[in-house]
Amino acid sequence: MYGVRPLRTFRQAAAKYLNETEKRSLNRDANCLRILDRYIGDMAIEEIHMGTLQKYLKARKDEGIKSGTASRELAVVRRISTLAARVWRDENNKLWIDTAPLLALLKWEDAAEPYPLSWKEQRRFFKLLPDYLHKMALFKVNTGLRAQGVCWLRWDWEFEIPELNTSIFITPGKPVQYADGLWPGEKNKEDQVVVLNRVAKSVIDGQRGLHPDYVFPHRGKRIFQMNNSGWQTAWEKAGLPIDGSYTKAPHNLKHTFGRRLRAAGVAFETRKVLLHHKSGGITTHYSPAKLEELINAVEKIVEKESGKNPAFTLIRRNVVNG
Structure with missing residues (x-):
């Protein structure tokens, strides 16, 4: 009523992104979001940053997931956060969050090399x-x-x-x-x-x-x-x-x-x-x-x-x- 920003979860932001986005790789983004939902789905979107993502990153690394895969998943988080900070507005014309977090590139050095055949x-x-x-x-x-x-x-x-x-x-x-x-x-x-x-x-x-x-x-x-x-x-x-x-x-x-x-x-x-x-x-x-x-x-x-x-x-x- 007084322009106070309501609490929104990452799951709500993810649903908005999937419903309003048109791109040929959207199915891949949806798969990334299904995985992310297990770790940060209930988290408030303004609370997401590299610190709060550490549990998710550790779990993915322990699962044997390559850094390239985790980086693609983080890219979806980065895109949603950017939209929430720059594009999405509520009925009081307030942006969903004040600032998009800076998400660092992963450096696990685990990328598999190509193997050309003899x-x-x-x-x-x-x-x-x-x-x-x-x-x-x-x-x-x-x-x-x-x-x-x-x-x-x-x-x-x-x-x-x-x-x-x-x-x-x-x-x-x-x-x-x-x-x-x-x-x-x-x-x-x-x-x-x-x-x-x-x-x-x-x-x-x-x-x-x-x-x-x-x-x-x-x-x-x-x-x-x-x-x-x-x-x-x-x-x-x-x-x-x-x-x-x-x-x-x-x-x-x-x-x-x-x-x-x-x-x-x-x-x-x-x-x-x-x-x-x-x-x-x-x-x-x-x-x-x-x-x-x-x-x-x-x-x-x-x-x-x-x-x-x-x-x-x-x-x-x-x-x-x-």
Whole structure:
């Protein structure tokens, strides 16, 4: 009545944020908030700061959660606090809180390093994968496409290039709503061109007719993620690192792709395009000549198994205790 700010909990702020926010990563934010609610849901929003978050941070670290994951969760707290301090006003025109807290970056130094595969490791690992994952992995390691793009890859993203007697795929940079879900768009928000060497093309040709929409279906439906129990089991059976210092995620295949391009002498700018790094340009406007250059580049990593390409050496880090 007299303009006194009412007590509001973080749970109330989280509900307001989810109800009023539109962004393609909102589902991920909702998952973060479900976890945060266990620790700070009943806490008054103006009482949240690095001091009161220590119990939550300790619990997450004890659970074995990586600092990158906890940092994403803190980013949602930071965003909600900023809105409460700068945007959200009550019926008395008072902001929800006076000042947003300063939330420090986490420095746990626990990020798992990528683990590019050697040719021998790749063959051993791929043989242990279920057939549908084997095909997806073979395509991914020959194109550098992110796991999300491989899972979502659609036939209507394929474009014929008659001049080169081949086809390419273009993954949309922006979100697109389909009948069975929302394609969230590429990470860098740019359309991405995916060129095919002979191995990737053979995988694509073998998938034709299996599903009207998706290139890599499983049991008649779109696959939601590559990093599932089949992937994890095959990784461990192949004798690849499981101690946590290296990641086991499918993203390793993108690093493998990049290392092989570099070992084959592919120019930096060409590698940048093939690895789908943000360029500021419109990748779908490539001429046939430019596409031919990209295709020739990815062909070079196919020839490695026959000994025509220079090998690349991976230096593994050995940690000796004591």
